[in-house]
Amino acid sequence: MTSQTEPKKIIIDTDPGIDDAMAIFLALRSPEIQVIGLTTIYGNVYTTLATRNALHLLEVAGRTDIPVAEGSHVTLTKGTKLRIADFVHGADGLGNQNFPPPNGKPIEESAAEFLVNQAKANPGKVTVVALGPLTNIALAIQMDPEFAKNIGQIVLLGGSFAVNGNVNPAAEANIFGDPDAADVVFTSGADILAVGINVTHQVVLSGSDREKLASSKGKFAQYLTGILEVYFSYHCDAYNTNGVYLHDPTALLAAVDPSLVTCTEGAVRVQTSGITRGLTILYNKQKRFEEVTKWSNMPTVKVAVTVDAPRVVKLVMDRLVA
Numbered sequence: 001m002t003s004q005t006e007p008k009k010i011i012i013d014t015d016p017g018i019d020d021a022m023a024i025f026l027a028l029r030s031p032e033i034q035v036i037g038l039t040t041i042y043g044n045v046y047t048t049l050a051t052r053n054a055l056h057l058l059e060v061a062g063r064t065d066i067p068v069a070e071g072s073h074v075t076l077t078k079g080t081k082l083r084i085a086d087f088v089h090g091a092d093g094l095g096n097q098n099f100p101p102p103n104g105k106p107i108e109e110s111a112a113e114f115l116v117n118q119a120k121a122n123p124g125k126v127t128v129v130a131l132g133p134l135t136n137i138a139l140a141i142q143m144d145p146e147f148a149k150n151i152g153q154i155v156l157l158g159g160s161f162a163v164n165g166n167v168n169p170a171a172e173a174n175i176f177g178d179p180d181a182a183d184v185v186f187t188s189g190a191d192i193l194a195v196g197i198n199v200t201h202q203v204v205l206s207g208s209d210r211e212k213l214a215s216s217k218g219k220f221a222q223y224l225t226g227i228l229e230v231y232f233s234y235h236c237d238a239y240n241t242n243g244v245y246l247h248d249p250t251a252l253l254a255a256v257d258p259s260l261v262t263c264t265e266g267a268v269r270v271q272t273s274g275i276t277r278g279l280t281i282l283y284n285k286q287k288r289f290e291e292v293t294k295w296s297n298m299p300t301v302k303v304a305v306t307v308d309a310p311r312v313v314k315l316v317m318d319r320l321v322a
């Protein structure tokens with residue numbers, strides 16, 4: 001046996017997005033993992049722009065060797081009325097910095113095809129880190145009945161377990177973006193770790209952290225300092241804080257080092273209609289209910305309940321300042 005373990009293969013499903021950009025750069029600076037592809041989805045921006053931003057971020061990083069597969073432009077139920085959070089990230093998704101268009105192009109495979117094919121080629125070895133609405137993952141599950149078994153793990157940023165959402169009191173943005181897809185994913189039987197805003201709202205990059213990034217000469221630090229302004233300004237307006245929540249970086253790091261979070265386990269289902277559309281409910285299986293319902297015999301997933309926030313912020317800073 002060698003002492004060096006092979007880096008974990010990761011596909012990042014992303015809607016870049018300012019905190020997505022942080023997570024992608026963090027992934028590229030994490031020796032424990034190997035990013036084998038980015039797949040794109042709507043959420044913070046529309047899918048076309050997400051693809052453009054993913055290609056752009058890889059060009060900034062000098063990693064055009066990593067393929068980008070474009071994802072769905074509509075929800076799982078073919079809905080076209082999407083909720084796009086450009087008011088959080090800027091009209092371009094990357095803090096309105098007027099970046100030039102990328103030179104690269106997405107590969108021919110769709111995001112769902114890429115996910116299915118990579119999982120099939122490396123059974124049990126690929127982790128998907130899902131940072132947007134879960135449409136592509138649900139499409140992969142529907143496309144290939146073996147996908148849920150072939151995929152190593154799905155670490156997803158989504159849900160607001162037993163706390164208020166960030167779209168409305170019931171729903172978190174990624175689950176709200178495609179609740180039907182989220183319910184398919186949670187009930188698929190895949191190995192799932194859900195990192196919700198009950199956890200990520202504890203992980204804050206402060207104004208002084210941003211100043212440290214600004215004073216670093218590092219390529220990523222400089223780039224992020226520029227795009228973070230819009231994200232800080234949104235958090236100041238919405239939450240009255242001089243700090244931003246590190247949603248996507250926390251989920252990415254939970255995939256790199258699971259000891260950063262502690263979890264509970266149970267079945268998760270998603271409300272798909274009504275005023276609580278997008279609500280995630282965890283059934284902890286402590287009570288055996290008499291009645292057979294849509295909760296009975298559902299597969300168990302892991303849901304993060306605590307996070308070592310200082311260690312996450314330190315990892316983010318150490319890896320992005322360099």
Ligand SMILES: O=c1[nH]cnc2c1ncn2[C@@H]1O[C@H](CO)[C@@H](O)[C@H]1O
Pocket residue numbers: 017018019020044085088131166167172173174197238247248
């Ligand atoms: O208030 C909000 N509305 C919509 N999206 C948001 C908001 N705050 C953050 N995000 C974005 O949604 C994901 C976490 O739910 C993150 O990608 C974050 O950037």
